[in-house]
Amino acid sequence: xxxxxxxxxxxxxxxxxxxxxxxxxxxxxxxxxxxxxxxxxxxxxxxxxxxxxxxxxxxxxxxxxxxxxxxxxxxxxxxxxxxxxxxxxxxxxxxxxxxxxxxxxxxxxxxxxxxxxxxxxxxxxxxxxxxxxxxxxxxxxxxxxxxxxxxxxxxxxxxxxxxxxxxxxxxxxxxxxxxxxxxxxxxxxxxxxxxxxxxxxxxxxxxxxxxxxxxxxxxxxxxxxxxxxxxxxxxxxxxxxxxxxxxxxxxxxxxxxxxxxxxxxxxxxxxxxxxxxxxxxxxxxxxxxxxxxxxxxxx
Amino acid sequence: xxxxxxxxxxxxxxxxxxxxxxxxxxxxxxxxxxxxxxxxxxxxxxxxxxxxxxxxxxxxxxxxxxxxxxxxxxxxxxxxxxxxxxxxxxxxxxxxxxxxxxxxxxxxxxxxxxxxxxxxxxxxxxxxxxxxxxxxxxxxxxxxxxxxxxxxxxxxxxxxxxxxxxxxxxxxxxxxxxxxxxxxxxxxxxxxxxxxxxxxxxxxxxxxxxxxxxxxxxxxxxxxxxxxxxxxxxxxxxxxxxxxxxxxxxxxxxxxxxxxxxxxxxxxxxxxxxxxxxxxxxxxxxxxxxxxxxxxxxx
Numbered sequence: 001x002x003x004x005x006x007x008x009x010x011x012x013x014x015x016x017x018x019x020x021x022x023x024x025x026x027x028x029x030x031x032x033x034x035x036x037x038x039x040x041x042x043x044x045x046x047x048x049x050x051x052x053x054x055x056x057x058x059x060x061x062x063x064x065x066x067x068x069x070x071x072x073x074x075x076x077x078x079x080x081x082x083x084x085x086x087x088x089x090x091x092x093x094x095x096x097x098x099x100x101x102x103x104x105x106x107x108x109x110x111x112x113x114x115x116x117x118x119x120x121x122x123x124x125x126x127x128x129x130x131x132x133x134x135x136x137x138x139x140x141x142x143x144x145x146x147x148x149x150x151x152x153x154x155x156x157x158x159x160x161x162x163x164x165x166x167x168x169x170x171x172x173x174x175x176x177x178x179x180x181x182x183x184x185x186x187x188x189x190x191x192x193x194x195x196x197x198x199x200x201x202x203x204x205x206x207x208x209x210x211x212x213x214x215x216x217x218x219x220x221x222x223x224x225x226x227x228x229x230x231x232x233x234x235x236x237x238x239x240x241x242x243x244x245x246x247x248x249x250x251x252x253x254x255x256x257x258x259x260x261x262x263x264x265x266x267x268x269x270x271x272x273x274x275x276x277x278x279x280x281x282x283x284x285x286x287x288x289x290x291x292x293x294x295x296x297x298x299x
Numbered sequence: 300x301x302x303x304x305x306x307x308x309x310x311x312x313x314x315x316x317x318x319x320x321x322x323x324x325x326x327x328x329x330x331x332x333x334x335x336x337x338x339x340x341x342x343x344x345x346x347x348x349x350x351x352x353x354x355x356x357x358x359x360x361x362x363x364x365x366x367x368x369x370x371x372x373x374x375x376x377x378x379x380x381x382x383x384x385x386x387x388x389x390x391x392x393x394x395x396x397x398x399x400x401x402x403x404x405x406x407x408x409x410x411x412x413x414x415x416x417x418x419x420x421x422x423x424x425x426x427x428x429x430x431x432x433x434x435x436x437x438x439x440x441x442x443x444x445x446x447x448x449x450x451x452x453x454x455x456x457x458x459x460x461x462x463x464x465x466x467x468x469x470x471x472x473x474x475x476x477x478x479x480x481x482x483x484x485x486x487x488x489x490x491x492x493x494x495x496x497x498x499x500x501x502x503x504x505x506x507x508x509x510x511x512x513x514x515x516x517x518x519x520x521x522x523x524x525x526x527x528x529x530x531x532x533x534x535x536x537x538x539x540x541x542x543x544x545x546x547x548x549x550x551x552x553x554x555x556x557x558x559x560x561x562x563x564x565x566x567x568x569x570x571x572x573x574x575x576x577x578x579x580x581x582x583x584x585x586x587x588x589x590x591x592x593x594x595x596x597x598x
Contacts, residue, residue: 003590035592051592095589179589185579243578260579265589275570278577279542280484280559290394290478290564291302293334293350294594 001295003096004103005035005051005179006061009088010068011077011144011170013044018071023048025063031056035265044079045088051095058106061090062113065172069117074144074170084140084147085119085170091177092127095267096286100126103176111174115160120151120171123159127175133159136173144170178211181231181270182263183239185246189255192218195225198249202229202242209245211237224258234270240277300594302395303402304334304350304478305360308387309367310376310443310469312343317370322347324362330355334564343378344387350394357405360389361412364471368418373443373469383439383446384418384469390476391426394566395585399425402475410473414459419450419470422458426474432458435472443469477510480530480569481562482538484545488554491517494524497548501528501541508544510536523557533569539576 012018019039026034032052039046048064050057065087072086090110092103104127111121128134132155142150148165150156157163158171187195195216200206203214211233217226227246231237239262247257268286276284286292311317318338325333331351338345347363349356364386371385389409391402403426410420427433431454441449447464449455456462457470486494494515499505502513510532516525526545530536538561546556567585575583585591 003593005589033593035589051589183578239578257579259581262578262580262583262587264587266587268588268590271570271574271588274574274578279482279538279561279573280556281561282558284561288561288563288565289567289570290304290334290350291567291591291594294302294332295590 001096001292002054002098002102003051003295004054004057004098004106005049005093005095006057006090007093008048008061008064008068008090009083010046010048010072011044011074011079011083011086011088012068012072013039013046013079014041019046021071022046022064022067025067026050026060029056029060032060040081042079043081044077045081045083054098054102054106057092058109061110065090065110065114066117069114069119069169073168075167077144082140082143083170084144085172086168087114087119087172088140089124089136090172090174091125092175093177093179095179096269100176103127107174107176111160111172114172114174115158115162117161118166119161119169120147120158120163120166121160122171122173124173124175125177129159139173147171178233178235179265179267179270181234181239181266182261183229183231183242184261184263185227185229185243186219186222186224186258186260187227187250187255188258189225189253190218190223192216192225194250194253194255195227198227198246199229201249202227202245209237209242212242222258234267234273238273238277239270240274300395300591301353301397301401302350302594303353303356303397303405304348304392304394305356305389306392307347307360307363307367307389308382309345309347309371310343310373310378310382310385310387311367311371312338312345312378313340318345320370321345321363321366324366325349325359328355328359331359339380341378342380343376344380344382353397353401353405356391357408360409364389364409364413365416368413368416368468372467374466376443381439381442382469383443384471385467386413386418386471388423388435389471389473390424391474392476392478394478395568399475402426406473406475410459410471413471413473414457414461416460417465418460418468419446419457419462419465420459421470421472423472423474424476428458438472446470477532477534478564478566478569480533480538480565481560482528482530482541483560483562484526484528484542485518485521485523485557485559486526486549486554487557488524488552489517489522491515491524493549493552493554494526497526497545498528500548501526501544508536508541511541521557533566533572537572537576538569539573
């Protein structure tokens with residue numbers, strides 16, 4: 001059983017009729033569950049988050065994006081959030097049983113389809129075809145207003161679709177990234193320097209784990225400090241390994257862990273690894289979880 | 300979101316038409332998922348295992364049991380498995396978000412309904428009304444053949460339904476028990492005495508945890524020994540506590556843990572506790588698991 005999550009960011013956060021029309025393409029679809037629809041007027045942007053089986057998700061996402069391209073006119077768009085097109089960014093996020101490779105195939109199939117509809121498409125993150133296109137910030141630099149110029153630069157030839165500027169729809173970015181796991185560890189000390197040192201030891205940029213971003217913080221109301229982390233690929237840098245490393249570094253200062261927090265959504269596979277590590281159950285599989293029998297029903 | 304599991308044991312394991320008729324009452328019901336239907340000709344017995352939301356499950360189970368009572372004639376039943384009636388045993392097993400109290404209410408509502416249909420009903424395990432009726436073995440002693448005599452004894456007055464012997468249907472046992480977690484820990488030694496000592500330290504009967512049954516075993520092909528355990532109530536004796544106790548006892552003999560096994564089905568709540576303990580995530584909830592959004596779909 002395979003599950004993928006899709007997070008479609010469209011450049012419309014005010015016009016409820018448009019948002020509703022776009023939303024209709026993914027509601028009441030068997031096998032697809034809409035988790036969240038978040039509209040921000042100030043950003044003039046809506047994010048649709050939904051999950052389901054890869055094939056159905058791909059079909060739904062094509063329909064959603066086509067509808068947004070049909071109804072949104074970028075020549076009239078203003079908003080405080082950076083954006084490059086009507087369908088701005090579409091990450092495919094593997095949740096269960098989906099390899100990075102399979103997710104990339106989905107993003108490419110989706111990108112090809114949107115290219116054929118006349119939208120310039122760039123692949124980013126794990127689906128990027130060039131290193132300089134891995135970063136969304138890089139691709140979106142200059143935004144919609146700078147796109148016409150950008151497309152004249154051979155270096156920014158789109159991965160799919162026409163290199164001519166499509167004023168109505170702009171460009172689209174799609175690709176694959178992993179679900180971000182927000183993991184904070186609270187330490188029984190008020191010395192924020194200790195949290196900073198441990199954060200430094202954990203984060204990729206200063207020599208730590210490849211898929212960890214980390215900072216140290218004071219939590220003054222609790223008289224504690226916190227190592228606040230984002231794990232950007234829990235399959236390659238799993239939660240338990242980070243937990244054990246934080247614990248080990250805290251010990252050198254004689255500091256104990258007061259508790260930790262998993263903030264927001266977490267894929268079951270990220271927790272499967274925690275169970276397997278700590279209980280040493282090498283052969284455990286998610287299929288053994290009784291409730292997971294119910295998941296088949298959906299598909 | 301609440302999930303209960305039901306495991307209905309009926310006294311028919313050969314006649315496929317009857318089994319199919321009974322099975323029909325629980326298939327294609329929205330919100331109910333049949334996990335397993337296991338017929339044994341020798342036992343002349345079929346076990347239906349299915350899960351779903353408590354209200355729907357109660358309705359389904361009434362229908363299933365009524366159908367079995369209609370189609371099965373105990374005067375003609377033979378089989379090698381102990382049994383006391385056409386619908387022999389019906390445990391309700393809390394899986395998610397269901398308290399023992401709520402499950403007992405279900406069992407009682409089901410028992411009352413079956414009593415009204417002329418079946419003598421006994422409540423067992425967590426739903427028992429008298430200590431001597433907690434044990435299924437006790438209630439079933441003498442089996443169907445001894446039931447007519449047993450019902451004449453005021454001590455065995457049924458909890459629901461007539462005290463007169465119903466020759467066609469016999470009696471029924473229903474109640475509440477927790478999902479059994481089979482947890483084995485393998486030790487890096489060939490000395491089975493060490494496994495025996497640790498098993499003794501863990502099991503309830505010899506002073507260990509209230510809800511643990513344990514034995515020591517040799518696994519000759521792996522040159523290891525095993526502490527083989529059944530956890531009969533993971534909410535009161537959680538897996539991690541048993542794991543840590545085994546680890547601690549193994550250490551005194553200088554023996555390390557080679558690995559462990561969770562055998563067969565496990566409720567998600569049993570693993571939630573493992574994650575919360577080892578990651579120290581005191582506020583984590585199952586609602587944060589992305590896939591669990593899909594479970595709503597079923598209901």
